[in-house]
Amino acid sequence: MASRLILEVALVLAGAGILLSLWRLVRGPCPATRAVALDTLTLITMPLMVGLAVWTGRGIYVDVALVYGVLSFLGVLSIARYCDRGV
Amino acid sequence: MIFIDLVVCLLAIVSAVWAIIARNLVSAVVLAGVVSLAVSYLFLRLAAPDVAMTEAAIGAGLSTVIFLIAVRRTEEEEKR
Numbered sequence: 352m353a354s355r356l357i358l359e360v361a362l363v364l365a366g367a368g369i370l371l372s373l374w375r376l377v378r379g380p381c382p383a384t385r386a387v388a389l390d391t392l393t394l395i396t397m398p399l400m401v402g403l404a405v406w407t408g409r410g411i412y413v414d415v416a417l418v419y420g421v422l423s424f425l426g427v428l429s430i431a432r433y434c435d436r437g438v
Numbered sequence: 439m440i441f442i443d444l445v446v447c448l449l450a451i452v453s454a455v456w457a458i459i460a461r462n463l464v465s466a467v468v469l470a471g472v473v474s475l476a477v478s479y480l481f482l483r484l485a486a487p488d489v490a491m492t493e494a495a496i497g498a499g500l501s502t503v504i505f506l507i508a509v510r511r512t513e514e515e516e517k518r
Contacts, residue, residue, distance in 0.1 A: 366445040382464035419494040426502035
């Protein structure tokens with residue numbers, strides 16, 4: 352029962368982090384700021400998916416978070432390369 | 439749990455609208471990546487992990503790179 356409460360508090364804190372990243376995403380003056388906000392959102396959403404797997408008790412949900420973690424750096428890397436000297 | 443779903447839905451809607459009205463094309467590409475991320479979580483919430491995995495692979499890996507290459511090529515065409 353206590354672990355359920357801890358999971359609920361962690362999910363609400365992740366939601367607050369998503370709202371703050373959304374603020375930076377909307378207000379960001381340049382594309383590099385928005386790329387950092389995208390990376391932050393990915394890093395918040397991955398534990399959210401794992402928490403959903405714990406909440407529902409289905410282990411297949413962890414694989415989605417794993418695939419997203421492996422592939423998410425590719426987009427940020429290409430944006431950084433574009434800002435530096437082009438793709 | 440419904441709070442997180444509402445926050446992610448808000449994230450998807452705001453990012454999609456902002457991707458349409460953004461003046462900078464690279465910002466629009468980044469916001470499209472955020473839409474893909476939020477939609478992937480919503481697919482997972484709707485108990486479709488295979489669709490969410492495909493959306494993660496296509497949206498995060500492939501779509502951003504291809505859009506950036508397209509922006510780069512069309513910039514070179516516009517400068518001529």
